[in-house]
Amino acid sequence: MKQDEFTLYGQGLQSRLLLGTSRYPSPAVLAQAIARSRPGMLTASLRRQTAGTGSAEQHNGFWELLRQCGVPVLPNTAGCHSIQEVLTTAEMAREVFETDWIKLELIGDDYTLQPDTLNLVDCADRLLRMGFRVLPYSTDDLVLCQRLVDVGCQAVMPWAAPIGTGKGPANPGALRTLRERLAVPLIVDAGLGLPSHACQVMEWGYDGVLLNTAVALAQDPPAMAEAFADAVRAGRSACLAGAMTPQDVAQPSTPVMGTPFWHQS
Amino acid sequence: MSTIHITLNGQTLVLPAGATLADAAQASGVQPPFAAAINLQFVPRAQYPQTPLKTGDQVELISPVTGG
Numbered sequence: 001m002k003q004d005e006f007t008l009y010g011q012g013l014q015s016r017l018l019l020g021t022s023r024y025p026s027p028a029v030l031a032q033a034i035a036r037s038r039p040g041m042l043t044a045s046l047r048r049q050t051a052g053t054g055s056a057e058q059h060n061g062f063w064e065l066l067r068q069c070g071v072p073v074l075p076n077t078a079g080c081h082s083i084q085e086v087l088t089t090a091e092m093a094r095e096v097f098e099t100d101w102i103k104l105e106l107i108g109d110d111y112t113l114q115p116d117t118l119n120l121v122d123c124a125d126r127l128l129r130m131g132f133r134v135l136p137y138s139t140d141d142l143v144l145c146q147r148l149v150d151v152g153c154q155a156v157m158p159w160a161a162p163i164g165t166g167k168g169p170a171n172p173g174a175l176r177t178l179r180e181r182l183a184v185p186l187i188v189d190a191g192l193g194l195p196s197h198a199c200q201v202m203e204w205g206y207d208g209v210l211l212n213t214a215v216a217l218a219q220d221p222p223a224m225a226e227a228f229a230d231a232v233r234a235g236r237s238a239c240l241a242g243a244m245t246p247q248d249v250a251q252p253s254t255p256v257m258g259t260p261f262w263h264q265s
Numbered sequence: 266m267s268t269i270h271i272t273l274n275g276q277t278l279v280l281p282a283g284a285t286l287a288d289a290a291q292a293s294g295v296q297p298p299f300a301a302a303i304n305l306q307f308v309p310r311a312q313y314p315q316t317p318l319k320t321g322d323q324v325e326l327i328s329p330v331t332g333g
Contacts, residue, residue: 020331020332020333021332022332022333030331044331045332046300046327048326062329062330066329076332088305088306091300092301093300096299096327096328096329
């Protein structure tokens with residue numbers, strides 16, 4: 001079988017599973033989840049050093065984990081509500097993480113964490129002009145995703161459902177339409193809860209999945225991380241293998257010719 | 266001695282007049298790695314000592330944390 005490479009912005013990634021690093025029971029559990037799933041990228045963020053986000057020692061512990069695990073880091077702009085907040089956060093992330101990858105999150109609604117669809121394209125355009133490799137978190141709106149591609153995004157990351165809900169694809173038709181209409185790599189980002197959800201979207205032809213909460217809040221996060229990695233591989237293999245066309249009428253899989261006790265109903 | 270009043274990570278900080286971003290970072294106790302912005306504009310690390318602050322400046326110093 002020929003090599004099935006996963007390439008974003010010209011860079012080959014080792015896995016089609018991109019994993020978030022938040023909400024794990026402990027840093028040790030996160031490290032085990034990374035080891036068990038070997039994700040293609042790890043997402044990270046930037047926050048003030050306060051009691052709410054951990055002490056300086058905890059910050060440095062996470063920093064050391066990122067540096068030691070050898071997985072490329074994908075910083076996000078989580079929590080940004082304006083284009084300027086995104087641009088500044090992205091520049092700060094580029095300096096700290098020493099990478100020009102950026103997961104563009106521009107939030108338009110705090111309740112659903114839906115992206116600000118009216119400003120997302122302009123924001124992506126500006127980041128691209130600043131030299132970033134932009135992976136935009138978007139809704140499943142076809143025209144929005146097309147416009148993101150038009151300004152130069154070499155991949156788009158539509159949601160399956162709102163962040164952290166674990167509901168799985170809320171609008172399968174929209175996701176499948178996106179796959180049919182857009183040629184760039186598509187990564188489902190947010191809303192997946194089960195490995196079967198990940199397998200499903202990979203079967204539809206998605207190039208990868210990005211998830212966090214479904215692993216972090218599992219009873220055994222490392223085992224669930226591995227299950228997701230397996231599901232992503234299975235879905236990808238199935239996509240490449242080509243599924244049969246569904247039929248409305250039953251067709252016996254065992255040969256009819258020579259059936260004993262034959263009778264016509 | 267005259268002073269300036271800035272906001273650093275949401276907290277008021279009083280510094281001597283003429284203080285730079287490097288001085289503010291040191292006074293804050295924030296541990297590296299971190300990145301800085303003043304009034305929502307990114308400031309590269311190398312420019313901290315040459316970046317004067319003035320009263321009313323909003324300084325953010327942010328560090329790597331887990332994220333989704």
